[in-house]
Amino acid sequence: MEQLVGAQHLHHHHHHSLSPRTPRTPTRPQPHPLLQHLPSNRFRDHQIHHAAPPRSLRVTPPFFLLLLAAVYLLASFTILSSPTPLLVRLRSSPKALLVPMPTPPASSRASSPEFFELDNKRIRVRLTNVGAAVTSLLVPDKNGAGIFADVVLGFDSLDPYLNGTSPYFGSIVGRVANRIKEGKFTLDGVQYNLTINNPPNTLHGGSKGFDKTIWEVTEYNKGDNPSITFKYFSRDGEEGYPGDVSVTARYSLLPTMALKLEMDAIPLNRVTPISLAQHTYWNLAGHNSGDVLAHSVQIWGSQITPVDQLSIPTGEFMPVSGTPFDFLTENQIGGRISLIHGGYDHNYVLDSGEVRSGLRHVAKVTDPSSRRVLNIWADAPGMQFYTGNFLHNIMGKGGAIYGKHAGLCLETQGFPNAVNQPNFPSVIVHPGEKYRHTMLFEFTTL
Template sequence: MEQLVGVHHHHHHHHSLSPRTPRTPTRAQAQPLLHHLPSNRSRDPQSQIHAAVGRILRATPPFFLVLLAAVYLLASVTIFSAPTPLLRLRGTSPRPLLLSMPAPPPAPEFFELHGGRLRVRLTNVGAAVTSLLAPDKNGVLADVVLGFDSLDPYLNGTSPYFGCIVGRVANRIKNGKFTLNGVQHNLSINNPPNTLHGGFKGFDKTIWEVAEYNKGDNPSITFKYYSKDGEEGYPGDVSVTARYSLLPSATLKLEMEAIPLNKATPISLAQHTYWNLAGHNSGDVLSHSLQIWGSQITPVDQTSIPTGEFMPVSGTPFDFLTGNRIGSRIHQVPGGYDHNYVVDSGEERLGLRHVAKVADPSSSRVLDIWADAPGVQFYTGNFLHGIVGKGGVVYGKHAGLCLETQGFPNAVNQPNFPSIIIQPGEKYRHTMLFEFSTE
């Protein structure tokens, strides 16, 4: 089992970003040519007229002077009011020089959605959920997600993916390489020897634009991001939107969409909130009960890359087909849970499958997750250690759990996994429901 399961380093990676290479100093620019060029009088229309008028005056009777003066004035006005150059092609008009200034990046901000007994706080940094207040059995609200009071950790990369959307491809890609249409693509290796959650600056560390924000009866916010060709090594430009909305049934809905604009590319987004239904400040989640409607996992090697096999969970510590306490068998899983389940056995409703159900015995809060992705990564916050979160609370090991619905890890290199390649003009869609209740 240990060989099969491997050791898991979900978020234990070093940001070895090298400082930018200093730019080579540019050469001194040549001085522009002076405009005071010697005048070529033989080509100057005005001097030609002056010379002609002089010659005519010397040999002209006085009664023609008024007429000549009129002709001279008329010629001057005609020549010098003509557009320059004189020989302009008909139908061509001067084009204004448009300097396309890049739009300033959006400012990082917090936003709030209230409704359906839930209060959600989000940020456009990584389109992240930073706080979610949900009622317990007595109606008492508690914040059930791990996060920070300030935007700094979300911006500077010290957040362990709290609450964010990860992409362009969630989870790991083996050795940061894949081949598509005969071309090998080399990605950022931010979780050696692999790529994790999109690279050094994945979708979680970018500032998304706010495309729409409704605070009324149907509260919602739509974040938009334009991922450029070559970003972190991925091919093609991709337009991405993430819309969070609150439904009357104490449900947070997330609709993610992405459209490749010019090249085929892998796309697999995931929502990476760490949940603690007893409250983010209540310690570990080992007493939470969990049910996952997945009858198989994709076992992994020593670097947490799936081997390509499918392993039935029945009779193993990965079996959550019926509700089970998270802490009851976690010691049998080296390092803790950090595994992709094949979502294959839950009921279906409106095109979404029942993925998981989490319940906290102390508050009776229940979270049901529905989605249309083929897999879900169950992660028990194994690498949380001494992280100072909201209100100065220190988050330790297992302080939260993640249920990240997704395409299978390393699917781009595993032909027997569901494909995550999206063609230009096609639309990637991924919808999730987070339904809160009490039991």
């Protein structure tokens, strides 16, 4: 569902709205506790207080007066010429001491971009902290553990993930996945204007969504239960969204051939929309094997949310039965894709799959050549089925060229543009609440 692929750059326009602030009644500054530890200013300020010197000074020996004068000059020069950082803050902005800024969260610390690997001897996953992205996933075929193929599209270098030329390969997208109409929404009477990066709409969080940021690695286990946890602190106003949000993504390999992803997000101070998605492009025959039109797909969704000419849902629900969107029974992707203008890029209402351990069976993908099978389980209300319609001669891993339909995406998510459609499941999260989104990718062979 990506229209910003390498050769198709668009101009981005930033529009940020400021929330109205309630005027505060001026108050008399109160002494800050930290001021108790400041060096005394009595030497510098003594001339303001015209108190008579104590009589004992009149009989002080001259050498002591000279010593006292030297101390006075040294202290005055030190305070006036090299004040402490706290004094600088006091002179330039007294209120900064009255309401000291909190220490930035650990996840806001700069991290260097890196690759990481999880391996349970059955499947092997390579990831990066740039966008918390899956860059490689090695899975055996029907012949057993000896024949592996990399079944996700990606890059050997971190540069495309960092510089924005990756079409969301393998990344987590947010703060809100998919499109928001005209990059606008209203919340509690305030209109917010987001960055427009898919004119005239906002797509996948904006020009620098979660996919283009460097996440902090807070946990990395390479043992019998390999896992990695990424964390990102999204600040108030980022790409136009309100409030600070702490986001966590944990990938883990299960004893079977399965990868689990658990995403959490907590708004810290303001109500805000949150809807994350995992944007891996799958090709079960191997990332370098051509298109996926021979793959078969089954989707446990009886309806889609139809879209207008700009790919924004109309607010309606359309049954898939009897249409080219019907994947309630397994069907080959290429069988009817020519009947869909541009290819599949639509949100399915997930409403009919089996539920297991709180997760719904949402999709099954089968490659007839390798006989690999991928089953996806999730707890989101919708899923975008996207057939890589905008991929065009992208240089991928090992020199592979990714063309149109080289991979397919099954992005479980909140419904697109839900912030502007009151009849869609809400994606609004309040402080004190936690957004959760879990996915399970299970691999088998026929």
